[in-house]
Amino acid sequence: MNRFSLSSLVLLGLTSTSFAATPPQFGTAEHPFAVDSPWNARPVKPVFGTAEIPTSDYFPSIGGGPFSTMSFLGGKDSPSQEVLGAKGKPDVWDYNQNVQRAITVTHWPAGLTPASGSDGHADIAEPDTGMLHSFWQLRQRDGHWAAVGYAWTRLRGRGWGDPADFYQGTRAVGIPSTAGLIRRHEIDDGLPTYRHALAMSLTYNGLASKPAYIFPATAADIDASRNTGSIPEGALMMLPPGYDSSKISNQHLRKVVDTLKTYGAYVVDRNDGTPFFIFVENGSGFNLHGNGWNVEVAKELQRIRANLRQVVSTEGWIDGNGKPMKMEKPTNLLSLRGPWRGKGGEYDAVNDQLTLAAGAKSRSSVLRDIGRVNWAAPSAGDQCRFTVRATGGATLALQVRSEDMSRQLFDSGPLADGASALLPCPSGKARYDLIAAGGSTDATVRATLTKQD
Numbered sequence: 001m002n003r004f005s006l007s008s009l010v011l012l013g014l015t016s017t018s019f020a021a022t023p024p025q026f027g028t029a030e031h032p033f034a035v036d037s038p039w040n041a042r043p044v045k046p047v048f049g050t051a052e053i054p055t056s057d058y059f060p061s062i063g064g065g066p067f068s069t070m071s072f073l074g075g076k077d078s079p080s081q082e083v084l085g086a087k088g089k090p091d092v093w094d095y096n097q098n099v100q101r102a103i104t105v106t107h108w109p110a111g112l113t114p115a116s117g118s119d120g121h122a123d124i125a126e127p128d129t130g131m132l133h134s135f136w137q138l139r140q141r142d143g144h145w146a147a148v149g150y151a152w153t154r155l156r157g158r159g160w161g162d163p164a165d166f167y168q169g170t171r172a173v174g175i176p177s178t179a180g181l182i183r184r185h186e187i188d189d190g191l192p193t194y195r196h197a198l199a200m201s202l203t204y205n206g207l208a209s210k211p212a213y214i215f216p217a218t219a220a221d222i223d224a225s226r227n228t229g230s231i232p233e234g235a236l237m238m239l240p241p242g243y244d245s246s247k248i249s250n251q252h253l254r255k256v257v258d259t260l261k262t263y264g265a266y267v268v269d270r271n272d273g274t275p276f277f278i279f280v281e282n283g284s285g286f287n288l289h290g291n292g293w294n295v296e297v298a299k300e301l302q303r304i305r306a307n308l309r310q311v312v313s314t315e316g317w318i319d320g321n322g323k324p325m326k327m328e329k330p331t332n333l334l335s336l337r338g339p340w341r342g343k344g345g346e347y348d349a350v351n352d353q354l355t356l357a358a359g360a361k362s363r364s365s366v367l368r369d370i371g372r373v374n375w376a377a378p379s380a381g382d383q384c385r386f387t388v389r390a391t392g393g394a395t396l397a398l399q400v401r402s403e404d405m406s407r408q409l410f411d412s413g414p415l416a417d418g419a420s421a422l423l424p425c426p427s428g429k430a431r432y433d434l435i436a437a438g439g440s441t442d443a444t445v446r447a448t449l450t451k452q453d
Contacts, residue, residue, distance in 0.1 A: 053305050072122060078108050112124070134178075153168035
């Protein structure tokens with residue numbers, strides 16, 4: 001599970017009056033991700049499945065706690081900070097690049113405090129750079145900041161991974177913990193619903209093992225085989241439009257219910273023993289039960305559990321500005337993350353491109369990543385198009401060889417900017433290599449590999 005926080009020293013000055021009167025500015029620290037992100041879209045006439053979230057050891061819950069998080073803001077005047085591994089080595093696992101390295105965040109918030117749970121989540125929004133940094137098991141150790149895992153995404157992005165870059169955050173489904181979080185500035189903003197889908201975890205007897213995840217998720221808990229339920233991670237859960245919220249006296253609970261009827265909640269993680277848990281930002285004061293145990297709230301939470309259903313299809317989607325949109329799946333299967341062998345080439349992760357010095361040559365094997373996301377994996381016999389974008393006269397070639405390297409199955413030859421080639425989509429155990437060559441000046445090269453309809 002993953003968590004995330006805006007330090008009290010850098011909280012943005014939003015009042016309930018000004019926030020309610022101002023339309024959302026998408027792609028910001030206060031309202032992250034694009035207007036057509038799945039988080040900011042709502043379904044039209046959803047069709048529901050039949051599976052009910054089962055009861056478990058505890059009551060359903062909505063709130064913060066050690067396995068929730070807060071949203072921290074890295075302001076432009078904040079200092080940079082290096083994050084190392086637990087023993088002070090540059091071995092934080094970078095999920096975007098599939099390498100271990102030291103992580104440097106350009107703007108590190110004052111007063112950052114990771115979630116106290118074992119996942120130790122903390123996310124940092126950097127409006128100045130447009131980045132959203134997500135850490136797993138972040139702690140201060142022996143005078144330095146240490147983490148086990150790290151990933152980044154864009155504040156203006158989709159808020160989900162894609163087939164080429166499947167971990168864009170450190171929650172189980174590959175998203176930052178900002179995604180879907182009920183934020184403190186939203187709780188009493190005077191609006192009837194939150195203006196985005198919520199983030200929800202289920203426990204073992206609710207989650208499915210096969211498939212462990214569906215679109216828009218690109219990953220799931222690594223031990224999903226232990227799940228015994230029927231709802232995959234990435235599923236959108238909603239209450240039916242006829243669910244009566246008019247008699248719910250607790251206004252905070254009513255707002256969540258009406259959001260579940262309008263936007264729903266995506267299943268993003270697994271918990272231990274709670275039928276469903278909806279994440280609220282830590283430090284917000286959100287507490288449905290008050291100073292004790294509210295029997296009426298508990299009953300309503302159980303009624304919500306019994307009525308939540310997975311959305312299996314929709315007639316359409318409405319974006320955050322109220323306009324019709326298509327919920328399209330990303331199609332690019334290829335990242336140039338490497339590792340690259342040779343001199344004069346350096347990988348630029350933010351733009352997923354290789355920068356090349358004049359005359360440089362570099363080579364990379366890419367097989368391990370292609371087809372990893374189940375809903376985007378090609379089938380046997382599918383054709384894919386390899387397309388190159390380059391500057392400075394650079395070229396890129398794709399070669400396919402048999403697993404034992406004895407036979408060459410395909411060679412695109414050096415392709416310049418705008419050129420493409422058709423080939424059988426990756427399958428089996430063939431080896432796929434990229435060969436980049438620089439031109440007469442410094443250059444860049446990017447590429448996509450997309451399945452053809």
